[in-house]
Amino acid sequence: MSLLQIDDLQTHFFTSGGVVKAVDGVSYSVDRGKVLAVVGESGSGKSVTGLSVMGLIDAPGRIVGGSIKFDGREIANLPSPEMRKLRGARISMIFQDPMMTLNPVLRVDTQMVETIHAHRDMSKPDAWALCRDTLGRVGIPSPDERMRAYPHQFSGGMRQRVAIAIALLNKPDLIIADEPTTALDVTIQAQILHLMQKLVEEDGTGLVWITHDLSVVAGFADDVAVMYAGEIVEQATTDALIAEPRHPYSRGLIGSVPSRNRRGARLAQIPGGAPPAVNRPKGCRFATRCSYRTAGCDAPQELRNHVRCWRADDLPAFDEVLA
Amino acid sequence: MVYVIRRLLQAVFLALVMSFLVFTGIFAVGNPVDILISPEATQAERVLLIAQLGLDRPFHEQYLIFLGNVLQGDFGNSFVYNRPALGLILERMPATLELAFAAIMIAVVLGIPLGVYAGLRPGTLGSQTVMAGSILGFSVPNFWQAIMLIMVFSVMLGWFPVSGRGEVGEFLGIRSSLFTLNGLQHIALPAINLAIGHLALVIRLARSGTREVQSQDFIRFARAKGLTEPRIVIVHLLRNILIPIVTLVGMSFGGLIAFAVVTESIFAWPGMGKLIIDSIRQLDRPVVVAYLIVIVVIFIILNLLVDLLYSLIDPRIRLDGAKQ
Amino acid sequence: MTDATTNPATLAPERPVWRIMRDFRKNPLAMVGLAMLLVIVTAALLAPWITPQDPYDLRSLSIMDSRLAPGEVGFSGISFWLGTDGQGRDMFSAILYGLRISLMVGVIACTTAMILGLTLGLVAAYFGGRIDTLVMRLVDLHLSFPPILVALILLAVLGRGLENIIFALIIVQWATFARMARATALSERGREYVEAAQSLGLSRSRILFGHLLPNCLPPLMVLYTVEIASAIALEATLSFLGVGLPATQPSLGLLISNGFQFVMSGQYWISVFPGVALLLLIVAINLVGDRLRDVLNPRNIT
Numbered sequence: 001m002s003l004l005q006i007d008d009l010q011t012h013f014f015t016s017g018g019v020v021k022a023v024d025g026v027s028y029s030v031d032r033g034k035v036l037a038v039v040g041e042s043g044s045g046k047s048v049t050g051l052s053v054m055g056l057i058d059a060p061g062r063i064v065g066g067s068i069k070f071d072g073r074e075i076a077n078l079p080s081p082e083m084r085k086l087r088g089a090r091i092s093m094i095f096q097d098p099m100m101t102l103n104p105v106l107r108v109d110t111q112m113v114e115t116i117h118a119h120r121d122m123s124k125p126d127a128w129a130l131c132r133d134t135l136g137r138v139g140i141p142s143p144d145e146r147m148r149a150y151p152h153q154f155s156g157g158m159r160q161r162v163a164i165a166i167a168l169l170n171k172p173d174l175i176i177a178d179e180p181t182t183a184l185d186v187t188i189q190a191q192i193l194h195l196m197q198k199l200v201e202e203d204g205t206g207l208v209w210i211t212h213d214l215s216v217v218a219g220f221a222d223d224v225a226v227m228y229a230g231e232i233v234e235q236a237t238t239d240a241l242i243a244e245p246r247h248p249y250s251r252g253l254i255g256s257v258p259s260r261n262r263r264g265a266r267l268a269q270i271p272g273g274a275p276p277a278v279n280r281p282k283g284c285r286f287a288t289r290c291s292y293r294t295a296g297c298d299a300p301q302e303l304r305n306h307v308r309c310w311r312a313d314d315l316p317a318f319d320e321v322l323a
Numbered sequence: 324m325v326y327v328i329r330r331l332l333q334a335v336f337l338a339l340v341m342s343f344l345v346f347t348g349i350f351a352v353g354n355p356v357d358i359l360i361s362p363e364a365t366q367a368e369r370v371l372l373i374a375q376l377g378l379d380r381p382f383h384e385q386y387l388i389f390l391g392n393v394l395q396g397d398f399g400n401s402f403v404y405n406r407p408a409l410g411l412i413l414e415r416m417p418a419t420l421e422l423a424f425a426a427i428m429i430a431v432v433l434g435i436p437l438g439v440y441a442g443l444r445p446g447t448l449g450s451q452t453v454m455a456g457s458i459l460g461f462s463v464p465n466f467w468q469a470i471m472l473i474m475v476f477s478v479m480l481g482w483f484p485v486s487g488r489g490e491v492g493e494f495l496g497i498r499s500s501l502f503t504l505n506g507l508q509h510i511a512l513p514a515i516n517l518a519i520g521h522l523a524l525v526i527r528l529a530r531s532g533t534r535e536v537q538s539q540d541f542i543r544f545a546r547a548k549g550l551t552e553p554r555i556v557i558v559h560l561l562r563n564i565l566i567p568i569v570t571l572v573g574m575s576f577g578g579l580i581a582f583a584v585v586t587e588s589i590f591a592w593p594g595m596g597k598l599i600i601d602s603i604r605q606l607d608r609p610v611v612v613a614y615l616i617v618i619v620v621i622f623i624i625l626n627l628l629v630d631l632l633y634s635l636i637d638p639r640i641r642l643d644g645a646k647q
Numbered sequence: 648m649t650d651a652t653t654n655p656a657t658l659a660p661e662r663p664v665w666r667i668m669r670d671f672r673k674n675p676l677a678m679v680g681l682a683m684l685l686v687i688v689t690a691a692l693l694a695p696w697i698t699p700q701d702p703y704d705l706r707s708l709s710i711m712d713s714r715l716a717p718g719e720v721g722f723s724g725i726s727f728w729l730g731t732d733g734q735g736r737d738m739f740s741a742i743l744y745g746l747r748i749s750l751m752v753g754v755i756a757c758t759t760a761m762i763l764g765l766t767l768g769l770v771a772a773y774f775g776g777r778i779d780t781l782v783m784r785l786v787d788l789h790l791s792f793p794p795i796l797v798a799l800i801l802l803a804v805l806g807r808g809l810e811n812i813i814f815a816l817i818i819v820q821w822a823t824f825a826r827m828a829r830a831t832a833l834s835e836r837g838r839e840y841v842e843a844a845q846s847l848g849l850s851r852s853r854i855l856f857g858h859l860l861p862n863c864l865p866p867l868m869v870l871y872t873v874e875i876a877s878a879i880a881l882e883a884t885l886s887f888l889g890v891g892l893p894a895t896q897p898s899l900g901l902l903i904s905n906g907f908q909f910v911m912s913g914q915y916w917i918s919v920f921p922g923v924a925l926l927l928l929i930v931a932i933n934l935v936g937d938r939l940r941d942v943l944n945p946r947n948i949t
Contacts (some may be wrong), residue, residue, distance in 0.1 A: 054547055088549030095547075100540035105562045114558070115548045166548060337788070345800065394813075419748040458937065462929040464880045466887045467903055467922035474910050474919075485911070585884055589907075600888060603803040611803060622791060 001022065001072055003054065003206040004027035004174055009076070010065035011045075011052045018278035022048040024230035025066070030174065035197075035284040037217040037238065039253065040227035046210045049227075052076070053208075054093050055083035063150045071173065084236050089119040092167035096179040099158035102151035108135075108162055109147040115169050134165040139195060157188035161195070174206040181216065193220060206268055218242055226250045229274050229285040235306040244318050246307045248290045251318060285311070334623035338616060342393065345615045346386050389612075398613035402603070408609035412595055412617055418488055419594030421499050422586070423579040425460065425514035426641070427572055430521040435568065438529020442537065454527060460523035469516045469589040476512060483512050484593035513590040517583060521575055528571055532564030539563075573629030577622045680934025687928050689713040690890075691746035698740035703897070706920045725804075738916060742924045745899040749925070752809070752898065753879035756816035761871050763817065764824025769863070771825070772832035773855050782825065783938045787821040794881060802890045812891050816878050827870055831863040865943040872936035883925055 005152070011023035023045040030036045032138045040046045052063055053070075055078060058119035069074040075086065081124055087093075089297045103111060112131035122130070128147070138161040151159055158175045159179060167175055177196065181189040197220060200207045209221055217224055217238055224241045226249065227236045234247040254269035272289040275281060283298035284290070292311060309315075326448025381386070392399060398408040441450035472534045477485045491498050536542060537560065545559045584596035589598070595614060602610040671677060690697065705856030731737055771782035789797070798815045805811040835841060835858075844854050885891030894901065899921045906917030 056543060056546055059623070084549050084551065086549070087547055093544075093547040095540050095544055097540060101544040103541045103545065103559050110558075114550060118549045118551065118554070154645065163544070166544075229352070337791075340788075379809065458933060462926060462933050463874070464883055464922065464925055464929065465901075466884050466898075467918070467925065470903065470907055470910055470918050470922070474915055478911060578793040581796040584799065585888065586757070586794060588888060600890075603799060603890060606803075611800075613798070618792075618796065626791075 003032050003068075003071060004208070005029045005069040006049070006053070006066070007069075008066040009049060009052060009063065009068060009319075011048050011061060011063050011082065013061040015060055020277040021230050021280070022061070022277065023052060024280075026227070026230070026232055027066075028225045028232065028235065030206040032173065032206050034223070035200065035207045035209055035221040037209045037211060037221035037224045038132075038227060039211055039214055039217065039224055041212055041274065043277065045230040046227045046229040047178050048211050050093065050178050050208060053176060054087055054091060055080070056087075056093075085119070088167075088172075089170045090172050091174045091176065092170070092172040094160075094163050094175065094177045094180045095169050097183045098156050098163055098180075099183070099306055101163050102159055104151055106150075107147075108149055108151065108154075112147070112166055112169065112175075113167050114164075117147055119170050131165070131169065134168055134232075135162065138162075138165045138168070138199075139191075140165070157184055157192065160184060160188075160192055164192070164195065166202075170207060171174055171203065174208070175200070176208045176210070178210045179212065182211070182213070190215070202239070215240075226253065229280060230277070230284065231308060232303065233286065233308040246312045247286075247309050247316070248292050248315070249286045251315075334620075337623065338619050340513060340595075341619050342612065342616055345464040345612050347382075348387060362499070369422045393449070393616065398616070399609035401607050401610045403605050403607045403610075408613040409617075411598065411610060412463060412613050413597045415593060415598050416617070418499065418500075418592060419580055419587070419596060421501060421582050422510065422513055422592060422594060423576060425501065425510055426517035426521065426579055427576060429518035430525050431568070431572060434522045434525025435529050435561075438526040439533050439560070439564070441526065441558070442533025443536070454530070457523040457526040460519045461527075465516065465517070466585050466589060467519060468519060469513075469586060472512050472516055484509050486589075488593055513586050513592050514556065516590070519581060520582075521571075521579065524571060524575070525568060528567050529564055532567055533560060534646075536560050536563045561578055569632050570629060573625055573632065577618070577625050580621060591603065654873065670731060671938055674938050674941075678823050678929045680938070683927060683931035684935060686930060687746060687924075688750065690743055693741035694740075694747055698737070698743050700737045700740045702736045702741040702744055703895075738920050741902055742899070742921050743899065745897055745921060746924060746928065748892070748896055748898040748902075749879050749882060749928070751894075752813055752816070752882050753875045756813045756882075757820060757871060757875045757878045759813075760817045760820035761824045761867065763810030764821040764826075765828045765847050765860075765863070765867065767821070768825035768828025768830075769832050769855055769859055772829040773851065773859065780830075783829065786822040786826050786829075790826065794819040794877075795884065798881060798885055799888075799890065802885060807890060807893045809892060809896055810880055815885075816882060818877060819881065820874055823874065824870065827866060828863050829925050831866050832859045835859055835862045851870055863907070869936055869940045869943060872932055872939060876932040876936070879925070879932075881928055 006029065007027045009023050009026045010021070013020040020053055026045065026049050028036060028038070038046045038049065048057070048061070051057055054070055055075070057063060063076050066076065066287070067074055070086070070091065075083065078086075102108070109128060111125045111133060112134070113124065116127045116130065120304050122134055132143045132147050135146060140158060142160055146154070154162065164180070180196075184192065193216060196209075199205070209217075211217065219238075221238045221290050223280050224234075224236060225232050226241070226247065228249050232264075234241065234245065234250045236246075241250060242254065245254050249270070256269055275285055275288065281287065281302055283296075284287065284301045286291075286299040287293050292315060294311070296310060299310070301310060304310075305312070389399065396409060400406060401408045401411055404411060404492045437453050441453045442452050473485055476482050488500050488506070488509055489504045491500050500510055522576070542555060542559060545555045552561075583592075583594060584600055586592065587594045587596035588600050595617070599611065601607075602614070659718075671681075719901050737801070748908070750820040752796060767782050771779040781804055799818050801818060802811060805814065841858060843856050882898060882901070883900030887904045889904070892898050892901060897905075902921035903918050903925070906919075906921070907915075909915075909917050
């Protein structure tokens with residue numbers, strides 16, 4: 001049994017401009033100690049899927065269908081007091097911008113200790129000591145001193161470490177990380193990535209790593225789910241996907257990573273933009289930007305063999321395309 | 324420390340400028356003699372009185388004498404009461420401060436919860452009622468509102484006295500009418516009247532602050548940590564929206580003291596405001612000038628206090644005035 | 648997700664004026680405010696033709712009609728729907744005439760204050776340096792005192808009178824406009840189009856009035872609307888306190904003041920109805936201003 005099992009999840013936003021089907025039938029699963037990367041461009045629904053798991057979808061959004069099973073228990077649309085007990089205790093989340101995730105007017109220790117006290121009874125000195133040790137664990141120097149500092153006294157990378165420490169405090173089974181390195185410098189990105197890898201390995205935590213940047217994924221994630229316009233278009237092990245992407249969109253993503261290209265070759269790019277979230281086409285949602293498009297693409301696409309493309313088996317081999 | 328000293332120097336300068344402007348202005352109005360001295364007085368009596376009041380000297384001499392006296396705390400005697408002007412004002416200050424304090428308390432204690440509620444639950448009937456009420460409270464002319472309060476609660480219902488200040492009680496060495504039942508009955512209507520406009524302001528600030536802070540990532544992160552809703556609102560949200568509200572309260576306390584003029588006149592509240600209106604009407608120059616200087620001093624003290632409070636609430640602000 | 652480039656409907660260029668009007672209409676409360684405002688202004692403008700009596704023509708008043716309750720028919724055969732005051736004056740007529748004066752004072756004072764403040768604010772923002780410091784010091788000094796206090800002092804110095812109160816209101820309000828104009832202009836000044844205009848060698852005044860001014864207008868319009876309401880309220884307050892308009896120019900504040908003494912004896916209408924009129928006027932202006940603020944805020948464009 002998987003730690004997290006999402007089936008046919010539908011999360012829609014009921015706006016005055018129409019129903020936005022941000023997540024439109026997404027399924028994926030994560031096991032303990034495994035890393036799943038969810039890759040897609042902004043607006044693909046990857047973050048909304050993560051927030052749905054956390055029960056953090058605000059009006060006018062709502063989970064309208066599908067199931068989210070956590071450790072065998074159905075948690076989609078769980079009553080909010082029940083959901084609150086899971087959040088921050090068994091499932092943690094880390095957000096994109098470390099400048100914004102910590103409350104600017106509260107000291108770091110306040111923001112850490114309250115996370116423990118929200119979920120279990122522990123004496124204040126014990127909780128404080130645990131927080132300090134966790135800060136040390138995520139690589140913050142002189143944690144004793146830093147506990148009493150305010151967020152603005154930390155750099156961006158250090159703040160993200162604090163956020164990670166907060167996420168780890170209650171030893172969660174699952175961590176959902178929503179682009180946690182996007183806002184950081186490249187060198188810091190690598191450090192954080194490394195840190196996360198080490199931490200989930202040590203604790204046997206499941207990790208969902210949401211990102212728009214495929215280059216981060218290799219050597220880090222076990223599996224990859226590629227999302228486009230509210231759907232998963234391809235799912236594979238990381239190695240398989242990078243070696244032989246099968247969906248045209250995945251190919252486009254990998255083709256646009258500079259290191260994958262041969263020197264001097266033109267960097268591939270995907271023309272155009274995603275279709276509007278209201279009134280999406282009935283057929284393949286990627287068709288308008290796809291170079292392999294034919295008349296058959298106007299029919300709705302099913303996920304077959306983990307690829308949402310009826311021509312997947314007919315496409316030329318990936319190496320030929322690049323050459 | 325340097326900051327505080329610089330602020331104090333600015334304050335002294337401001338007080339000087341104000342004293343000059345006011346003195347000049349009032350001087351230009353002309354002749355208190357006509358008002359103070361009965362038309363039937365003989366010429367000899369007039370000359371005597373003018374000399375007594377120092378009104379026969381040239382302008383700059385009058386100002387310099389005035390300035391010298393002010394530095395010794397002497398603003399001259401009121402033409403009308405023939406008593407030291409400063410004393411008259413200080414005597415009435417507690418009543419005004421008490422009224423302004425009561426009004427601020429009403430505005431804050433009611434305004435913050437209502438505004439936060441309206442911000443958290445936009446679109447509900449309750450929050451729309453609150454917001455409609457705040458637009459109304461904002462718009463009702465204060466003096467007319469006072470009349471309506473008197474009409475409904477004093478004349479028609481008879482719940483509260485029409486005017487005046489009640490008995491004064493003593494508590495912890497402070498003498499105030501807030502400590503007696505009779506005093507509270509008397510202060511209720513004037514305080515509410517003075518509070519309503521600010522109540523509306525606090526509600527709006529709290530609401531817009533709540534809506535802005537609520538969509539911030541750190542609130543979402545707080546929810547992701549599994550904190551309870553009350554903790555998120557009281558600790559995370561409130562601390563952040565307090566900054567503009569503290570500013571408003573601090574800044575508007577001075578405004579309340581000034582605006583108390585209207586409320587005090589209508590409810591015959593024996594404070595500084597009623598005194599200044601009477602003095603303006605009677606051209607009682609020393610009292611008007613003394614009142615203004617006192618107000619300037621109050622304003623400066625309040626501004627300093629607000630700055631100090633800021634740095635307590637928002638760790639990002641340090642007293643050098645720079646925001647990191 | 649509702650990216651403008653993906654939605655063909657938003658691609659069509661639209662005059663901002665139309666967008667503002669269309670957005671404005673979406674809020675029913677604001678439309679009620681606008682309707683109220685139009686009715687009040689029209690009624691005030693047409694007062695001499697639609698009131699049953701000229702309230703300041705003493706020959707048309709009869710002391711026999713004094714303090715009649717609303718709805719009663721007077722000695723002269725007119726029915727007084729809003730009652731009469733202590734001198735037998737029809738309250739309805741008096742209110743419409745009072746509205747005229749209140750509106751006139753508010754609009755004249757506010758418009759002048761805006762022109763003055765706008766000019767000073769733009770000049771301060773554009774030239775910067777010492778001029779900026781001077782103007783803004785003055786503004787800060789000014790704004791650190793509550794409006795009512797400034798007005799009281801000015802009127803204490805100048806005495807009652809129509810010109811004096813307009814002057815006092817201008818002095819009270821110019822600084823608010825100056826501060827906002829400067830702030831908006833400063834944020835606009837750094838924009839590319841101003842730099843572009845400068846590099847094209849356009850003259851300073853051309854940039855100031857041709858480029859900065861139009862971009863400062865939306866927030867100023869909102870401020871202008873709201874400040875008219877506060878000017879009217881302040882004038883009424885001062886007149887009520889007996890330091891504003893003289894008895895020969897009875898604004899709403901004066902009418903309410905005259906009725907105050909009768910409230911204690913239960914003759915509520917002399918104070919209540921002018922107050923209701925004043926309140927409706929201010930609420931209407933504020934409703935419109937509130938909506939304008941939402942509609943003109945670029946962040947709220949959907």
